[in-house]
Amino acid sequence: MVRLLHLSDIHLGSGLSHGRINPATGYNSRFEDFLYCLSQAIERGIAEQVDLAVFGGDAFPNATPEPTHQEEFARQFKRLTDAGIPTVLLVGNHDLHSRGVGGASLNIYSALQVPGFLVGAKLVIHTIATRSGPVQVLTLPWVNRSALVTREEMRGKSIEQVDLALVERMKLALEAQVRRLDPSVPTILLAHLMAENAVYGAERHLAVGRGFSIPLALMARPEFDYVALGHVHRHQVLCEDPPIIYPGSIERVDFGEEKEKKGFILAEVERGRCRYQFVELPARAFKTIQANLADSSDPQADLVEIIRKHKFEGAVVRVHYRLHAHQSERIDTAELRALLERAFAFQLQPELISQLTQPRVPGLGESCALDPLDALGQYLDSRPELAELRSALLQTAEVLIKGERPELDTEECESDQEVLEVTAAAALQLLEREEGPQATSQLGLFGA
Numbered sequence: 461m462v463r464l465l466h467l468s469d470i471h472l473g474s475g476l477s478h479g480r481i482n483p484a485t486g487y488n489s490r491f492e493d494f495l496y497c498l499s500q501a502i503e504r505g506i507a508e509q510v511d512l513a514v515f516g517g518d519a520f521p522n523a524t525p526e527p528t529h530q531e532e533f534a535r536q537f538k539r540l541t542d543a544g545i546p547t548v549l550l551v552g553n554h555d556l557h558s559r560g561v562g563g564a565s566l567n568i569y570s571a572l573q574v575p576g577f578l579v580g581a582k583l584v585i586h587t588i589a590t591r592s593g594p595v596q597v598l599t600l601p602w603v604n605r606s607a608l609v610t611r612e613e614m615r616g617k618s619i620e621q622v623d624l625a626l627v628e629r630m631k632l633a634l635e636a637q638v639r640r641l642d643p644s645v646p647t648i649l650l651a652h653l654m655a656e657n658a659v660y661g662a663e664r665h666l667a668v669g670r671g672f673s674i675p676l677a678l679m680a681r682p683e684f685d686y687v688a689l690g691h692v693h694r695h696q697v698l699c700e701d702p703p704i705i706y707p708g709s710i711e712r713v714d715f716g717e718e719k720e721k722k723g724f725i726l727a728e729v730e731r732g733r734c735r736y737q738f739v740e741l742p743a744r745a746f747k748t749i750q751a752n753l754a755d756s757s758d759p760q761a762d763l764v765e766i767i768r769k770h771k772f773e774g775a776v777v778r779v780h781y782r783l784h785a786h787q788s789e790r791i792d793t794a795e796l797r798a799l800l801e802r803a804f805a806f807q808l809q810p811e812l813i814s815q816l817t818q819p820r821v822p823g824l825g826e827s828c829a830l831d832p833l834d835a836l837g838q839y840l841d842s843r844p845e846l847a848e849l850r851s852a853l854l855q856t857a858e859v860l861i862k863g864e865r866p867e868l869d870t871e872e873c874e875s876d877q878e879v880l881e882v883t884a885a886a887a888l889q890l891l892e893r894e895e896g897p898q899a900t901s902q903l904g905l906f907g908a
């Protein structure tokens with residue numbers, strides 16, 4: 461029986477905007493949060509005397525992390541090898557250079573042949589000798605569409621056709637490796653991918669039609685005793701036999717993850733059997749406080765009362781309050797700031813209700829005081845991974861919004877945010893269809 465530590469999506473260096481410099485260390489306080497969760501996961505692995513650690517990919521926000529981020533990452537993982545625990549580092553989409561070919565932030569470990577570290581940059585079987593005997597780890601790093609199908613082959617094909625071809629190629633490549641496995645040795649598939657029936661967080665609309673997703677049947681096979689996934693930030697178990705698991709990310713990047721637990725997996729793997737548990741990490745709390753002050757005669761008093769009702773000590777807080785323009789002069793932000801002092805960080809988000817704006821994005825509620833394209837622009841500002849496509853997306857969205865295309869369907873949306881997500885997703889799809897999948901294939905599925 462091999463004891464396993466499985467963690468993923470560390471994204472060290474993400475979400476720094478919610479932190480500030482800690483004068484004692486010189487580090488951003490949110491960077492310290494991420495580091496703390498990482499160190500806790502590794503500490504537990506060492507305490508449990510695991511035989512092997514596997515990391516599911518996305519070490520940093522991108523392939524060129526800051527030296528201090530890289531250094532602290534290495535320092536934490538070195539604790540594992542110091543404890544005699546071999547470690548496999550898988551390459552995720554955020555670890556790859558955005559131009560696709562070559563270079564990943566984790567390749568330094570393989571280039572230097574750091575003892576105890578294996579880098580999963582290819583679809584290949586690693587047979588690893590552990591204290592509890594040998595184990596096979598089949599690594600499947602993130603694959604860009606362009607790595608499997610050439611531009612020529614994509615020409616004139618729909619996204620759906622291209623994705624079908626991609627999955628078929630992936631299946632063949634996987635099959636070739638599976639045949640080489642030693643059936644007497646416990647086997648782990650370590651993969652960074654989007655599984656077909658995975659549940660995404662707030663990003664779900666943007667995932668539609670982008671990056672291809674892998675059917676569960678490709679992974680749920682008796683040759684694998686445990687399938688260790690990375691990529692999706694929300695923890696979920698997709699299958700029990702064999703266990704196919706996203707541990708999720710180790711810390712919250714943004715408010716979309718407010719209600720998600722963060723953690724990692726401890727497992728005991730043997731041939732034909734696996735037991736596992738999810739271990740929660742002390743991730744920083746995020747808290748949204750909503751207040752509708754539209755009908756309030758004393759908006760300041762009402763807002764203070766609403767804020768006081770919430771527990772937010774040590775949390776990253778956003779206070780979102782709706783009010784009419786004439787009410788806004790009654791709001792004393794200095795008092796609100798004093799009230800929120802015990803939060804780890806906070807932001808005030810007033811939303812002015814306007815009676816004038818005629819929404820042009822179908823479904824965009826009256827509450828949205830902005831011009832729809834301005835609103836979409838602001839929404840895109842919150843999605844740094846789409847920055848390169850910003851102007852192309854806005855142009856495409858304008859076409860959609862004007863109704864020249866029938867694709868934009870926002871009827872089932874429940875909030876302005878969702879309308880914007882759907883609009884952005886529709887624009888992405890249209891962009892892909894018109895300019896080919898390569899127009900957007902270099903993007904990661906998930907932000908930061």
Ligand SMILES: [Mn+2]
Nearest residue numbers: 518552553691
């Ligand atoms: Mn990823």
